[in-house]
Amino acid sequence: MIDWFAVRPIAFGVLTFLLMCLDWFLSVLQHREHVAHSDRHYRSYPVDTVEGNPLLQHAIRSGAFVQPRHLLAAIGVSVLAALALPWIPHPARPAFLGYVWGLFLIVSCTHVGNLLGSIASRRGVHGRLWIHQRTAYWIQAARHVALALLLGVLALASFSSFVAGVALAAFVSAGRQLAWVRRVPPVPEPDLPPEAPTGEDGGPPTTIAF
Secondary structure, three states: HHHHHHOHHHHHHHHHHHHHHHHHHHHHHHHHHHHOOHHOOOEEEEEOOOOOOHHHOOOHHHHHOOHHHHHEEEEHHHHHHHHHHHOOOOOHHHHHHHHHHHHHHHHHHHHHHHHHHHHHHOOOOOEEEEEEHHHHHHHHHHHHHHHHHHHHHHHHHHHHHHHHHHHHHHHHHHHHHHHHOOOOOOOOOOOOOOOOOOOOOOOOOOOOOO
């Protein structure tokens, strides 16, 4: 199948577009689940969002499956990918396909895991966990690095350039998380939960309920 797409730029571009749409569709589903249920247990600060990309954090709040900004980006990326494919040397094309598709497959799998975890948390979970966005980005980057290492081992064991491309996409995804860290204010000192009461002297809270 990879070889079939490697010589069909239009088909490659169309599937890339569909994968980007799938990523957004799953993002919206996770956002809706968060608003309806999981935000009573899991909140991020200083911005409460399920979307990691700062450029789309405002757009995700609409909860719309069709979002013009994302749609235009998906079309642009898909067209560029299709135009670039014929310029890639044929032996390197499987790795190129793995890299491009891996960028969206990895994020989509993350959304599926988060969505299923949120649904499972509807019962049997109590209290609230506050997580700073910087911390969330670091955690997600660590997950992507772990996945990249696994995929790298599989690529070496199978001599698959396609899997190697997906592994590279996982490393790039980790780097993207770390780049977004710089757009978030540092974790404050002292690092108190956003809704925690403080003492009369402005010191640490006397009690924190979780």
